[in-house]
Amino acid sequence: MPKRVIFPSVYRLGQLSLDGFVAWFACSFAFWLRFDGAIAFDHQALAWILPLVAIPGRLLVQTGFGLYQQVWRLFGLKDAIALFQAVTVYSLLVLAMTRAIFPSFMPILGIPLSIAAIDWSFCLLLMAALRYARRWSVNHPQMRSRFSQPQRVLLVGAGMAGSQIVQEARQNPHLNLEIVGFVDDDPTKVGRKVEGVPVLGSSEQMVAIALALNVDEVLISMPSASAAKIRKLLNFAVGTNLKLKALPGQAEILRDRTLTPQARKIQIQDILGRPEIRLDLATEFSVQFPSARSQFKNRTVLVTGAGGTIGSEICRQLSRLELKNLLLLGRGENSIFNIEQELRRDFPNLVTTPLIGDIRSFPRMQDIFNTWKPEIVFHAAAHKHVPLMQHNPTEAIENNALGSAQLAALADACKVETFVMISTDKAVDPSNFMGLSKRLAELMVKAYATKSHTRFLVVRFGNVLGSRGSVVPIFQQQIARGGPVTVTDKSMTRYFMTTPEAAQLVIHSLAVGKSGQTLILDMGQPVNIFELAEQMIHLAGLTPNIDIPICITGLRPGEKLHESLINSHEKVMLTEHPKILAVFSHLPPAEAALSEVITTLKEAITNRLSADELWAVAQKCILTLEARISKI
Structure with missing residues (x-):
């Protein structure tokens, strides 16, 4: 009724x-x-x-x-x-x-x-x-009997955010929450009451208090809690069935006082050991380097790989910058359709043009450049799965290396203002075909920078949280299936960044980058993958090696225990932004070697060399370019 x-x-x-x-x-x-x-x-x-x-x-x-x-x-x-x-x-x-x-x-x-x-x-x-x-x-709880049994919640943090949660829970009975108490590390609050709710002890007593009060959920009501603090609370809950949730920033709470969308599951970026970096696209650095925002207004921008994790996030962030036209290029029609529909819904005033094409097809790419005349190009299209590229090495070289070189040549010929190529830490001292192909792509783009009026930039970063095929979603799927969670080695480490961080770094490169530079983000310390797996199992409310087994599989072909963002030939220097670093190479020019390397690689692919032979040829090409590439 x-x-x-x-x-x-x-x-x-x-x-x-x-x-x-x-x-x-x-x-x-x-x-x-x-x-x-x-x-x-x-x-x-x-x-x-x-x-x-x-x-x-x-x-x-x-x-x-x-x-x-x-x-x-x-x-x-x-x-x-x-x-x-x-x-x-x-x-x-x-x-x-x-x-x-x-x-x-x-x-x-x-x-x-x-x-x-x-x-x-x-x-x-x-x-x-x-x-x-x-x-x-x-x-009053007795007057809310028409609802289901209320969820008993223990709050960590008896501050302003905790006070607001108690008020909201009382004023909104449909939330069906009963706040049973607080824990707080401020000894002056213990034994007192906040909004009539007692502060029962410190965070170290959280588990004992929660179990004694038959708590259903623990909510961390400290929006400014550090990653170390959240990891500490998670460790307290190890071996219990307690569910922990965290609260987002105070500004978001003030914008929307509704509790339900505020309390969320603890996300993996909460425990990575560093705060998420936010880059202001409106910051003016100097006359030479105006803000990223000012460089995009009324411009036509092409994004290759626009349907991928990084490419689609770049498109979302670009959509706020008053572009003239955003060209969405990709090989998969479904992914391009999805991002185009999302942008049309969220940014109805934005002009978008979906383009289906393969970056290896010179006629198609030439037609796109000549027809749409992009002024800025973000090249995010690439094969990125290390094991797959080990089994398909010619695809890696042809798509990642030669495809990038072809786009750079078209950008130069069509007088594109700025060309930004997205690279990976696997390109540093590469041990697999994926990294090898990206290192070749980096060097080729840098070689074009020595003779072109187009500004060529390379942006290099580590693993992106949540990207397709990265370790975090793989672990999540394995945990959802009941395990096992597979880890290569207990000592393996990786650098991690969030998808918005990666996209902002790429866009911000226009504000601080000089032609020929490789830009990297200050990513803090690398994360131990085995510990990450344990933390993710804890986040799911389970116990490692009891509820979910962790299996050590050993290194796969081409895999390294530790990645680096720079190699021995490179020197890191500061830029106008404190969180963005520039990488310089101290080597002579490579103009004459570029065509030779492209010809050699094409012949190797045409001749269908074995994987070992192709590896040797590609390594020689890298040495050829590294021996001649200029200091820019």
């Missing part, structure tokens, strides 16, 4: 009726109490008239104070102050009129002070009681 709708006017009529009855009753009772039920003859007229006058009189005054725009189930301190003021003002008016004004032209006695005081106090108490009763009826 459809839910019955009660209009606001009906609620307001009910409020007026209740307050009107209280106004009449309080005044009548004051006369009865003052005279012990036997009202003196000279006060009988007032005893009949004032209670009747009080009904419209008090309601009019209280309407003027906005009391009937209040929501009684949310009655609070500010509402109580308004009620006090309205009741007091009417009582003072009645006192003044009956004692100072009416006796001057009417033969009646003024209202006794005792009756005025009793009337005022009873009226105030009863009206406040009605409002608090309404609030209690909504918020």
Whole structure:
């Protein structure tokens, strides 16, 4: 059956009726109490008239104070102050009129002070009681029996955010939450109460308190909690069935006080050991390096691999920068369709052009460059799966290396202003075909920078959280299946960054990069993969090697234990942005070697060399380019 709708006017009529009855009753009772039920003859007229006058009189005054725009189930301190003021003002008016004004032209006695005081106090108490009763009826657990059993929640952090959560849980019964207590590491708060909820102990006692109180969920109500703090809390919960959730930043809470979308599962970036880096696209660095935002306004921008994890995030961030046209190039029609539909929905004023094509096809790429004339190119298209490229090495070389060189040549010929190629830490001292092909692509792009008016930049970063095929979603799938979680080696480490960080670094390269540079983000310390697997199992509320086994599989062909963002030939230098670093090479020019390397690689692919032979040829090509590439 459809839910019955009660209009606001009906609620307001009910409020007026209740307050009107209280106004009449309080005044009548004051006369009865003052005279012990036997009202003196000279006060009988007032005893009949004032209670009747009080009904419209008090309601009019209280309407003027906005009391009937209040929501009684949310009655609070500010509402109580308004009620006090309205009741007091009417009582003072009645006192003044009956004692100072009416006796001057009417033969009646003024209202006794005792009756005025009793009337005022009873009226105030009863009206406040009605409002608090309404609030209690909504918020009290026994009055919410129509809902399912409330979820018992223990809050970590008895600060402002925790206080807001308690208020929201009380005011919104549909959340069906019962806040049973706080834990907080501030010893001055332990034993005291926040919003009536006790602070029961420190975070080290979290598990014992949660188990003693039969808690369903622990919510970390500290939006500014560090990754180390969250890891510490997770470690406390190891071996238990406690579910931990975290709260996002305070600014987001203030924008949206609804609790449900705020409390979320702890995400893997919460425990990576460094805060997520946010780059301001509007920052002006200098005349030579204006803000990234100013460089995109009214420009046509081409993104290759626009349907991939990095390419699609670059498109999302570019869509906020007032482009003239955003060209979405990809080989998979479904992924391009999906990102185009998303951008059309979220950015209805943005002009987007979906383009299906393979970067290895010179006629198709030439047609795109000549037709759409992109001014800025972000080259994100690539084969990136290391094991797959080990089994398909010619695909890696042809797509990642020769395809990138072909795009760079077209950018040079078509006078593109800036060409940004996305690379990987696997290109540093490569040990697999994927890394080898990306290193070749880096060197080829740098070689074009020595002779072109186009600004050629390379952006290099480590693993991207959540990208297709990266370790985090693989672990998540393995945990969902019940394991085992497979880890190459207990000592393996990797650098990690979030997808927004990666996309912002790519876009921000235009603001700080000089032609020929490789830019990297300050990514902090590498993360141990085995420990990451353990933490992710804990996040799922399970115990490693008890609920979910962890299997050590050993290094796969081409895999390294540790990755690096720079090699021995490179030197890291600061840029105008403190979180972005530039990599320089100190080697001679490579102009003459570029065509030789491209020809050699094409011949190797045409001749269908074995993997070992192709590896040897590609390594020689790298040495050829590294021996001649210029210091830029």
